[in-house]
Amino acid sequence: MQPHREGYHGLRADRVFDGERVLTGRPIIVLRDGRVEAIEDGPIDPAIPVTDHGAATLLPGLVDAHAHLAFDPCGDPAQQFLHDCDDTVLTRIRHHARVALLSGVTTVRDLGDRGYLTLRVRDERRTDLPALLCAGPPVTRERGHCWFLGGEAEPGAALAAAVDERVARGVDVIKVMATGGVITPGWAPHESQYTVADLRTIVDRARLHGVPVTAHAHGADGVSAAIAAGVDGIEHASFLGVGGVQASDEVIAALAATRVFVGVASARLPSGKPLSPLFQAVADVFARQHRAGVRLVCSSDAGVDPQKPFDCLPHGIVDFRDVVGMDNQTALTAATSLAADSCGMGHRKGRLLPGHDADILVVAGDATADVSALRHPLAIHRAGMLVS
Ligand SMILES: [Zn+2]
Known part of the structure; x- marks a missing residue:
């Protein structure tokens, strides 16, 4: 029924900046094999582990x-x-x-x-x-x-x-x-x-x-x-x-x-x-x-x-x-x-959309209200993997 669930991972925070728009309501970004699989604003399959960053912003690397x-x-x-x-x-x-x-x-x-x-x-x-x-x-x-x-x-x-x-x-x-x-x-x-x-x-x-x-x-x-x-x-x-x-x-x-x-x-x-x-x-x-x-x-x-x-x-x-x-x-x-x-890479980079590479930053607070939070990212994911 769930043959690939172990390859999935979710990231959640108060808001997502997807490269163009702000999504509020604590969305979950579902990652799979280094890519963004989906961005969900409702409940997801409980078999997918989710890291909740709380009062933070998820944004493209x-x-x-x-x-x-x-x-x-x-x-x-x-x-x-x-x-x-x-x-x-x-x-x-x-x-x-x-x-x-x-x-x-x-x-x-x-x-x-x-x-x-x-x-x-x-x-x-x-x-x-x-x-x-x-x-x-x-x-x-x-x-x-x-x-x-x-x-x-x-x-x-x-x-x-x-x-x-x-x-x-x-x-x-x-x-x-x-x-x-x-x-x-x-x-x-x-x-x-x-x-x-x-x-x-x-x-x-x-x-x-x-x-x-x-x-x-x-x-x-x-x-x-x-x-x-x-x-x-x-x-x-x-x-x-x-x-x-x-x-x-x-x-x-x-x-x-x-x-x-x-x-x-x-x-x-x-x-x-x-x-x-x-x-x-x-x-x-x-x-x-x-x-x-x-x-x-x-x-x-x-x-x-x-x-x-x-x-x-x-x-x-x-x-x-x-x-x-x-x-x-x-x-x-x-x-x-x-x-x-x-850079001609808008189809894979710079946005958090399904199919894009899972290069994702986690930044404290609301980065869309104050970009200075980017000076100290809480976490950095590259191709879906936590690098820091
Ligand atoms: Zn130069």
Whole structure:
């Protein structure tokens, strides 16, 4: 009569945030074989054991759509990748992935490693680490942003070849550095590394293979070029220009109209200090983007500086809510269902729905009224198993 009951388990709490909606009335999430089987608001088969967490919230594991597991946050980025051997980098990747999981991040999209090493860890398919999606080395100009990761490709035939190489290695997404960045001298954040035509070559080639493209772009020109090329996502969109932030209403309107995902990548540990004038200006631009209807994803860029260790995303959700001017529930959505959608994983991650992976956090109290509770999860389940 009940041949599979021993493979079932239930989790119960006062409320569930399913990635989009709040379910009250003490629902029970029924898990089976690492997946969500059902969410029941009535009695369930008494043969299924249920763990009752009481006055808590059950919610999807967090999705960090932008991290760099290979980076030592406290090290010099170029030096690490020019000198560390593969075993050292692999050890870092596994350790950082574990740190992320223990903070409640059950899916990490890695947007830049060296030598496709993150893919090796992804393919170990370990449930004591988050699920990984990987870009391999970002496509960049000679001595361009993060060139030391090994992804240099100049405009021309090399761009399609760069996409082909990444697809052959099995990447989940192509990352292209459309502009310079903060951590590599030579190209400033407002300087475009590629033209619209260059970026379109990359997008068209990736589309042939069915692989999405996300573009790192700070400056308004680079953001515009990425939109025109038809990328699936834009990382940063900070509108850093010469001498400060130069956001254009027109480009913000285009970000909203195209529904492209914008990865804010701003999460960091709380410093206790007010934002610097430059960071405040960037924050104001994200608030403008939010008001304009841009789909903002809460992500971390973990690894690139000491304030961005791999457990910073839960802290970043609190800042994201305040900086962008969102309510708690929308901020949670930005780090769960919307983040999963931005990674092309909305059918399995970021939501608690039947058939989705049982990556589930338990957080004290009502996390939908105050996301700061996410800083200290009570329990973390990955693929249905308790990891902490
Ligand atoms: Zn990054």
